Structures are given as structure tokens and as C-alpha cells.
Amino acid sequence: MQAWVVIMVSLSYLLVLFAAAHFIDKNARSGKHFLDYKWIYAMSIPVYCTAWTFYGSVGKAVSDGWEFLAIYLGPVVTMPLWWLLVRKLIRICEIQRISTLPDLISSRYGKSVLISVLSSVFMIIGIIPYISIQLKAITSSFEILVYGEYQSFNLSSIFLNDSAFYLAIILAVFIVIFVFRTIETTDKHYGMMGAIAIDSLVKLVAFLAVGLFVTYVLFNGFGDVFQKAGPVLSQSFYQIPSEDGFNWFFLLLLSMSAILLLPRQFQVIVSENTSEQHLKTAGWVFPVYLLLINLFVVPIALAGQLLLPPSIHPDSYVLALPLQEGNSGLALLTFIGGFSAATGMIIVSTTALSTIISNNMFVPLILKRVENMRLYASLPLRSRRLAVFVILLLAYLYYKFVADRFSIVSIGLISFAAMVQFLPSIIGALFWKDANRKGVLAGLIVGYIIWGYTLVLPTIVEIGWLPPSFLTEGLWGMEILRPEALFGIELSPISNGTFWSLFLNFVLFFGISLYSDQAPKERNVAEFYVDIFKTSAPDQQLVWKGTTKPQNLLDVSEDLLGKPRTQQALVQYEATYGKINFSKQVESTFVNHIERMLAGAIGSASARLLIASIAKEEEIELSDVMNLLRETSEISTLNSELKIKSNELSKRTMELERANDRLQNLDKEKDDFISTVTHELRTPLASIKAFVEIIQDNPDLEEKDQFLDTINEEIDRMTRLINQVLDMEKLESGVVTIERKEVIPYQILEDSLASMAHLLKSKNIELINDFPEELQNLTILGDQDRLKQVFINLISNSVKYSRPECPRIEIRGEHVGSQLEISIIDNGRGIKEENVGMIFDKFFQARDQTLKKPKGTGLGLSITKRIVELHNGTIGVKSKWNLGSTFSVKLPIMQRG
Amino acid sequence: MRKLKSMDTKVRGWLTGVFVLFFLLFNAPFIYLPKGTVGGVPSILIYIVTNWVLVTFFMWWFSTKSND
Numbered sequence: 001m002q003a004w005v006v007i008m009v010s011l012s013y014l015l016v017l018f019a020a021a022h023f024i025d026k027n028a029r030s031g032k033h034f035l036d037y038k039w040i041y042a043m044s045i046p047v048y049c050t051a052w053t054f055y056g057s058v059g060k061a062v063s064d065g066w067e068f069l070a071i072y073l074g075p076v077v078t079m080p081l082w083w084l085l086v087r088k089l090i091r092i093c094e095i096q097r098i099s100t101l102p103d104l105i106s107s108r109y110g111k112s113v114l115i116s117v118l119s120s121v122f123m124i125i126g127i128i129p130y131i132s133i134q135l136k137a138i139t140s141s142f143e144i145l146v147y148g149e150y151q152s153f154n155l156s157s158i159f160l161n162d163s164a165f166y167l168a169i170i171l172a173v174f175i176v177i178f179v180f181r182t183i184e185t186t187d188k189h190y191g192m193m194g195a196i197a198i199d200s201l202v203k204l205v206a207f208l209a210v211g212l213f214v215t216y217v218l219f220n221g222f223g224d225v226f227q228k229a230g231p232v233l234s235q236s237f238y239q240i241p242s243e244d245g246f247n248w249f250f251l252l253l254l255s256m257s258a259i260l261l262l263p264r265q266f267q268v269i270v271s272e273n274t275s276e277q278h279l280k281t282a283g284w285v286f287p288v289y290l291l292l293i294n295l296f297v298v299p300i301a302l303a304g305q306l307l308l309p310p311s312i313h314p315d316s317y318v319l320a321l322p323l324q325e326g327n328s329g330l331a332l333l334t335f336i337g338g339f340s341a342a343t344g345m346i347i348v349s350t351t352a353l354s355t356i357i358s359n360n361m362f363v364p365l366i367l368k369r370v371e372n373m374r375l376y377a378s379l380p381l382r383s384r385r386l387a388v389f390v391i392l393l394l395a396y397l398y399y400k401f402v403a404d405r406f407s408i409v410s411i412g413l414i415s416f417a418a419m420v421q422f423l424p425s426i427i428g429a430l431f432w433k434d435a436n437r438k439g440v441l442a443g444l445i446v447g448y449i450i451w452g453y454t455l456v457l458p459t460i461v462e463i464g465w466l467p468p469s470f471l472t473e474g475l476w477g478m479e480i481l482r483p484e485a486l487f488g489i490e491l492s493p494i495s496n497g498t499f500w501s502l503f504l505n506f507v508l509f510f511g512i513s514l515y516s517d518q519a520p521k522e523r524n525v526a527e528f529y530v531d532i533f534k535t536s537a538p539d540q541q542l543v544w545k546g547t548t549k550p551q552n553l554l555d556v557s558e559d560l561l562g563k564p565r566t567q568q569a570l571v572q573y574e575a576t577y578g579k580i581n582f583s584k585q586v587e588s589t590f591v592n593h594i595e596r597m598l599a600g601a602i603g604s605a606s607a608r609l610l611i612a613s614i615a616k617e618e619e620i621e622l623s624d625v626m627n628l629l630r631e632t633s634e635i636s637t638l639n640s641e642l643k644i645k646s647n648e649l650s651k652r653t654m655e656l657e658r659a660n661d662r663l664q665n666l667d668k669e670k671d672d673f674i675s676t677v678t679h680e681l682r683t684p685l686a687s688i689k690a691f692v693e694i695i696q697d698n699p700d701l702e703e704k705d706q707f708l709d710t711i712n713e714e715i716d717r718m719t720r721l722i723n724q725v726l727d728m729e730k731l732e733s734g735v736v737t738i739e740r741k742e743v744i745p746y747q748i749l750e751d752s753l754a755s756m757a758h759l760l761k762s763k764n765i766e767l768i769n770d771f772p773e774e775l776q777n778l779t780i781l782g783d784q785d786r787l788k789q790v791f792i793n794l795i796s797n798s799v800k801y802s803r804p805e806c807p808r809i810e811i812r813g814e815h816v817g818s819q820l821e822i823s824i825i826d827n828g829r830g831i832k833e834e835n836v837g838m839i840f841d842k843f844f845q846a847r848d849q850t851l852k853k854p855k856g857t858g859l860g861l862s863i864t865k866r867i868v869e870l871h872n873g874t875i876g877v878k879s880k881w882n883l884g885s886t887f888s889v890k891l892p893i894m895q896r897g
Numbered sequence: 898m899r900k901l902k903s904m905d906t907k908v909r910g911w912l913t914g915v916f917v918l919f920f921l922l923f924n925a926p927f928i929y930l931p932k933g934t935v936g937g938v939p940s941i942l943i944y945i946v947t948n949w950v951l952v953t954f955f956m957w958w959f960s961t962k963s964n965d
Contacts, residue, residue: 066941073923076949079956080916084909223937238939239932245925252924280960287953291946298942 206337211296
């Protein structure tokens with residue numbers, strides 16, 4: 001392929017990236033987001049997948065089988081912890097306006113300049129090689145695409161003769177334009193994040209395209225690839241060899257740490273986070289991404305071994321396979337995918353490292369030497385911009401002189417092992433209040449010495465700058481000090497280096513922290529960090545003692561942050577704490593507030609130095625910290641008690657609301673009852689009055705006797721109604737109690753039937769007695785008269801609603817569990833389905849609009865039900881319209897013995 | 898307060914438990930167990946992808962839950 005084509009496509013891609021970044025940034029700052037930021041956030045985390053993933057994974061799969069996957073499984077396994085761990089980090093960094101890992105560590109451990117500088121140096125030493133392999137990946141893939149081969153370690157083309165050099169400059173310009181516009185490092189870089197998200201998408205699509213091409217065009221699927229590879233080539237993919245157990249474990253550990261501790265990961269996950277809730281989306285999007293981008297690594301590795309000549313380096317299989325098959329379009333897409341993977345990493349890492357150099361090394365060192373930092377207010381931003389070029393130049397040189405001799409993965413793993421040295425200090429910062437500065441310093445220094453000795457020195461031996469005997473015979477000729485098998489333990493070099501460096505780091509960090517003193521100020525910060533979720537007013541949590549005027553702090557803030565930003569900080573502060581009195585000495589809360597604002601621009605260590613240079617500070621004592629803790633604890637207890645009281649109040653309110661609803665229902669029932677009863681009394685009274693008037697006006701009326709009979713009936717009806725109302729009232733209020741004597745229900749039933757014999761005969765109702773003999777003598781505890789009332793009511797209802805032709809009433813008995821069930825079955829009119837549920841309601845008949853004239857008071861069944869319930873029994877009905885009804889009463893049988 | 902604390906502790910416990918479970922599943926000795934092939938595809942690949950999907954599903958389910 002022609003070089004100019006590749007260069008044009010690459011530049012066009014970068015231009016598109018620039019344009020997208022500019023567009024996203026511009027819109028975000030005016031409050032417009034064309035896509036919910038949570039998706040951009042989630043898709044920027046795959047910046048973790050660099051040229052190492054794109055090219056190096058295949059190479060690692062060829063040499064070491066499944067081990068390549070440990071680098072991606074580590075982050076997947078940590079996902080459940082993100083809500084606990086990462087959220088805490090985000091909260092701390094948001095409140096304290098921290099944007100880098102060294103800043104976090106320095107801020108937590110006494111705002112120490114020494115820790116700030118050391119951790120920055122270690123981080124830069126660890127990451128420069130990682131950036132260099134990205135440059136290598138771009139250069140090598142370019143040369144393979146254009147020239148068909150890549151000549152490694154070619155020092156004849158360097159600087160102006162080298163495309164990698166121009167690439168480094170272009171990227172440096174991009175970073176300066178889009179990232180370092182203002183001094184604030186805690187400003188969100190929406191444009192950069194958008195560009196990274198686009199990169200993630202492009203590299204995924206490119207890799208999937210190659211994977212699908214290899215697996216389904218060159219072969220017939222996964223099974224076919226493994227089958228054609230045969231047992232020899234694919235042996236390492238049938239399982240993980242047990243002797244690689246330690247290697248696998250350490251690789252997992254490295255990747256579990258790296259996903260958060262790498263500067264680019266810290267930048268996108270913590271510094272660029274705008275909402276903690278976005279972690280939940282990222283928690284599943286990122287594992288899906290990792291799965292997809294690794295899906296075809298093994299088929300590509302096997303296909304490369306089958307189809308490509310041995311001279312092709314496995315790291316290049318991804319590009320070489322489509323090239324060999326003559327698919328230039330796919331090859332170009334693959335190149336762009338690798339290009340985006342590498343450039344994404346370079347942009348974010350360089351951004352992070354430049355901020356680190358400026359805030360954690362340059363500015364603190366300047367502050368220690370100059371009287372008035374205000375004169376050098378523009379220095380932090382300028383130093384950051386300069387650092388971008390310095391970092392990329394160093395990375396370029398490392399690539400040319402060292403990295404070019406090694407595989408992508410081997411250099412990458414060394415960087416991972418460098419980052420894992422921060423693990424003890426981060427865990428201590430978040431969860432252990434006793435972790436202190438001395439422990440961190442000891443752990444970091446020793447950890448990095450061992451890291452350098454076991455992992456970096458062997459690479460220097462490899463390139464010939466140290467004699468080989470250094471590796472074979474060890475330091476001072478002592479075999480026990482061989483770098484790749486320290487103290488005689490034989491592990492893979494990366495496992496060996498990781499184990500010893502991390503082990504000694506942890507031991508010193510833990511041991512020295514435990515047995516050394518912690519300064520009160522550091523203790524104060526430790527309490528604040530570890531209990532960050534309990535903090536509501538951060539400016540009140542940190543103790544400060546000293547004297548200065550508020551205007552002094554505002555002046556220095558204006559010089560560094562500018563007037564608008566300073567005014568904004570002042571307004572924010574006064575909204576919480578009230579107006580500042582500029583004639584008085586400054587409050588500690590204001591000092592903390594301004595210090596946090598400054599930390600967002602120049603780092604916490606520098607901000608601390610700046611404040612110390614303006615104010616006359618006093619030494620914090622332990623008693624000051626303990627007093628604050630006591631106050632905080634009291635407030636916390638009061639808050640808890642308030643919450644409990646508030647919950648109780650809510651419960652009481654709900655109970656009151658329910659009681660109110662009940663009262664309203666009862667009130668409505670009472671109104672309905674009064675309305676119905678008065679209606680039921682008024683109707684017969686009106687009828688009586690009418691008949692009396694007729695009789696008075698016509699004393700000789702022929703129908704006088706008939707009318708008098710009707711008047712009598714109506715009076716009887718009213719009497720029955722009043723009696724039943726009184727009866728109902730007594731039963732419901734509990735005035736009437738049920739007499740509990742041993743009674744035989746069957747006998748009571750027979751008595752009831754006997755008292756209604758005349759009525760049954762007059763209506764020609766056939767009575768069928770199906771009551772089993774063995775149940776006829778069962779006894780219950782009950783009131784004879786009341787039970788007779790129940791049976792008479794049920795039987796009289798059956799008579800009342802019996803059909804004119806062949807009327808029939810059947811009596812049945814059944815032993816159901818511990819109860820006697822007595823059923824009265826008729827073949828009368830029955831009850832409509834929609835009314836069955838209401839048949840026992842008071843005055844149901846009066847409300848039933850289908851009845852022209854109610855046959856009764858409407859209280860009979862309600863009274864019956866109440867009586868049965870007072871006997872601890874139940875009553876139910878089954879009925880079908882025009883087919884009859886069955887009323888069943890269940891009463892508990894008396895238990896003997 | 899007790900109720901609120903127990904909810905927070907429960908969530909922490911569950912998340913930590915799931916992490917420990919998958920750390921073990923992706924580590925010795927479980928990851929050494931799968932041998933052979935299924936339909937021509939190595940069993941270890943199926944084992945890894947299955948557990949990978951499980952973690953992803955758990956994280957998706959967790960994301961559908963309300964705050965804290």
C-alpha cells in the first residue's frame with residue numbers, strides 16, 4: 001500500500017477525532033449533550049485496551065496460551081468492588097479536588113512534598129515505557145502495511161527521518177490544544193473523553209472485523225480453526241497448565257490493580273467522572289467490551305501460525321493476515337484500529353503525566369524556592385504544556401533505544417508491576433486510619449528498588465548496557481541475588497518481580513505504619529478520608545489553626561485561578577457559611593475551602609505550601625483533632641436519633657391516616673344505615689297514614705277490614721324492623737353475649753323445622769332430610785335460642801324465595817375437620833352472581849334495585865352471620881340464578897376429654 | 898439508623914462476596930478443571946466465557962437497582 005494513502009487516512013482520522021472532540025466540548029460547555037454522558041464515560045474506560053490488546057494479545061497467546069486473558073479477567077473480577085472502592089475514590093477526589101494518583105497519596109499522607117515528588121517520579125519511570133510501545137506499535141504496523149516488513153531497532157532513521165517522531169509531535173499539539181486550555185485540572189475534559197470513546201469504538205470494530213474475517217472467511221468457524229491447528233499448535237489452549245498457577249495468579253493481581261492505578265485509568269475513571277451513578281453503567285459495559293475484543297484472539301493466533309511464515313512476529317498477525325490474503329481495505333481498517341488503540345493511550349497517559357509533573361514536582365519545588373508564587377502564576381499551566389513535549393520525547397527515545405528490542409507485552413507487564421507498587425498506599429488511604437507517611441515512603445522506595453532490580457535491569461542487560469553475568473551470577477556474584485530468581489525462588493520473571501517488590505512494599509508499609517507515630521494533621525486527614533461517606537461539610541472536617549486575612553487568600557486565588565473562578569468560590573462559600581467579615585482573621589473553614597480550590601489547579605501539596613506561605617500557621621495538636629472527632633461523632637449520633645424519630649413520626653402519621661380512613665368509612669356506614677332505616681320506617685308509616693285517612697273519610701267502606709289488616713301488617717313489619725335493628729345493635733356492640741351450653745345442633749334444627757311446619761305445609765314445600773344419623777347427636781357449645789334464630793331465618797328465606805312449582809328444601813349435614821357443617825338447600829330463585837358477595841350486607845335488599853318490593857327488612861342474614869361468628873363459626877352461600885341456593889353453617893364441634 | 902446501616906452493610910457484603918466468588922472461579926483450582934473440547938471448542942473457553950457472562954449479568958442487574 002502507498003505510504004501517502006496510509007498517512008492521509010491516519011491524518012484524516014486524527015482530524016475527525018479533533019473535530020469530534022471540539023464539537024463535543026463546545027456543546028458540553030453550553031449545557032448540551034447529544035448523548036447521555038454515562039455512555040461516553042463507560043466507553044472511555046476501554047482506553048485500557050491499547051496496542052498491547054490489539055497486537056500484543058495475539059503474540060502472548062502464541063507464546064503462552066491462555067495467559068494473555070488474565071490481563072482482561074482481572075478488571076472483570078474487580079467490577080463488583082467498583083461500587084465500594086471506586087466510588088470512595090471519586091468522592092474523595094471530588095471533594096478534595098484531586099486529579100491524579102500521586103496527588104491523592106500526597107494529600108492523604110500529610111500533604112508531603114517528598115511523597116508527592118517520589119510517587120510522581122516512580123509513576124513517570126513506570127509509564128514512559130508503556131507509552132513507548134504504543135509508538136512502536138504504530139510505527140511497526142505502518143511499515144508492515146507499506147513495506148511489508150518492519151525493521152526493528154533501526155537507529156538510522158531517528159528524529160526528523162522518523163515518522164514516529166512526527167506522530168509524537170502531532171499528538172503533543174492535540175493535547176495542548178484540547179486538554180490544557182486552563183489551569184484547572186479538575187475541569188472535565190468532555191472533548192477528550194468523547195475522542196477516547198470514539199477510539200474505543202473504532203478499535204473494537206476493527207478487531208472484530210479481522211476476527212470475523214479470519215474465523216469465518218479463512219476458516220469455517222471456531223471448531224474448524226482448532227481442528228486444523230491440530231493438537232500440537234492448539235495444545236496450550238485446551239487448559240491452563242497447573243504449573244502456571246502462580247503466573248496466572250500474579251497476572252490477575254497485576255491487572256486487577258492496573259485497571260485503577262494506571263494514570264490513564266485513574267484519569268478517565270476518577271478524574272473525569274461526573275456522577276457516581278455512571279459507575280453502574282460502566283460496571284457492565286466494560287466487561288462486555290473486554291469480552292468482545294478478546295473473542296477472536298485465539299483464532300487469529302492459530303490462523304497466523306498456520307498460514308503465515310515463521311519470520312512474521314506474532315504481534316503482527318492481526319495486520320499480516322488480511323495483507324497476505326490481499327484484503328487491503330481490511331488491512332487499512334486494522335491499521336486504523338491499532339492506531340486508535342495506541343493514540344488513545346498516548347493522549348490520556350500524557351495528559352495525566354503532565355499534570356503530575358507540573359503539580360507534584362515542578363510547582364512544589366518552585367514554591368519552596370520563591371518568595372512570592374503570585375509572580376509566577378502562569379507557570380503551572382506553561383509547565384504542564386512543556387511537560388507534554390518532554391514526556392513524548394522521552395517515550396520516543398525509550399522506544400528507539402530500548403523498547404524496540406522487546407515484545408509489546410513484556411514491556412507492558414513491567415509497567416503494570418510499577419503501578420502495583422501504589423496498591424498498599426491506596427488501600428491504606430481508603431480503609432486504614434493508622435496508615436502513615438513513613439510507612440508509605442518506606443514501602444514505595446523499597447518496592448521500586450526491587451522492581452527496578454528484578455524487572456528493569458534485565459532489559460538493560462538484554463540491550464547490552466550491563467554484562468550478562470549480572471543476570472546469571474547475581475549482584476556481587478551472589479546467586480541468591482539473581483534478579484530473575486531472587487532468593488532462589490523460581491518463578492517467571494514478571495511473577496518473581498511482582499511478588500518480591502509487592503511483598504516487601506506491603507511488609508514495610510504495614511509494619512512501619514503500625515509502629516510509628518502519626519502527626520495530628522495527618523490523622524485528621526486520615527479520619528476524613530476513611531469516613532468520607534459520613535461527611536456532609538468537608539470544610540469543617542479538617543482542622544486548621546493560624547492567622548491571616550481573607551483577602552490575602554482571595555488575592556492568591558485570583559492570580560492562579562482568575563477572578564471569575566475566585567468569585568465563584570467565594571459565592572459558594574458564603575452560601576453555606578454566611579458573609580465573610582474581611583476585617584477579621586480568617587475562619588478555618590474558608591482556608592480549607594480556598595485550599596481545596598487551589599489543589600484543583602496545582603495539586604494538594606502545592607496548595608498546602610501556598611497557604612502556609614501566606615498564613616501564619618500554628619501547629620495542630622492531637623487534642624484539636626480529638627475535639628473535632630468528638631463533635632463530629634455527637635453530630636452523627638444526633639443525626640441518627642433524628643432519623644429514628646423521623647421514621648417513627650412517619651409510622652404514626654400513616655397509622656393516623658389509616659384510622660382516619662376507618663372513621664370516615666364508619667361515618668359513611670352510619671349515614672347509610674340511618675338513611676335506610678328511616679326510609680324503611682317512613683314507607684310503611686306513609687302507607688298506614690294513607691289507609692287511616694281513607695277509613696276516617698269513608699267509615700262505611702266495604703274494604704275497611706282489608707285495610708285494617710294491611711295496617712296491621714305494616715305495623716308488624718315496622719315492629720320487626722325495629723326489633724332487628726335493636727338486635728343487630730346489641731350483637732355488634734357486645735351488649736348481648738352468647739350463652740355457651742352444650743347443645744345438639746340437629747335437635748335445634750328439628751325444632752326450627754317443627755315451628756315452621758305449618759308454613760311449609762301451606763306452601764307445599766317438600767322437605768328432604770339428608771342429615772346422617774351418626775352426626776345427629778354431635779354437640780357444640782352454643783346458645784340454643786340464637787341458633788334457633790339462625791336456622792329459622794335460613795329456612796324462612798328458602799321458603800320465601802321458593803319456586804311456585806315443586807318447591808323443595810333439603811337439609812344436609814357433614815363432618816368437616818373439627819367442624820359440623822349444616823346446609824340448607826333450596827331449588828328456589830337463587831341469587832345473581834354479582835350479588836352473592838353482598839348477600840350478608842345490612843339492608844342489601846333495600847339497595848337491590850331489581851326488587852320491586854323487598855321481602856323483609858334486609859337485616860336477617862346480617863344478624864344470622866353475626867350470631868354464627870359469635871359461635872366461632874362461619875356461614876357461606878353458593879347459588880345459581882334460577883337454580884336455587886345452598887346456605888352452609890359451620891360450627892366447631894365440642895371436643896371431649 | 899440500625900436499618901440504614903444494615904442495608905449498607907448488606908450491599909457491601911454481597912458485592913464483596915460476589916468478587917470473592919469470581920476471583921476463585923477464575924483462579925486455581927477451578928480454572929484448571931475444564932479439559933477437552935465441546936463441539937471442537939476447548940472446554941476452558943466455554944468455562945471462561947460463561948463465568949464472564951455471569952459477572953456481566955450480575956453487574957447489569959446491580960445497575961438496575963436503585964441508589965445505594
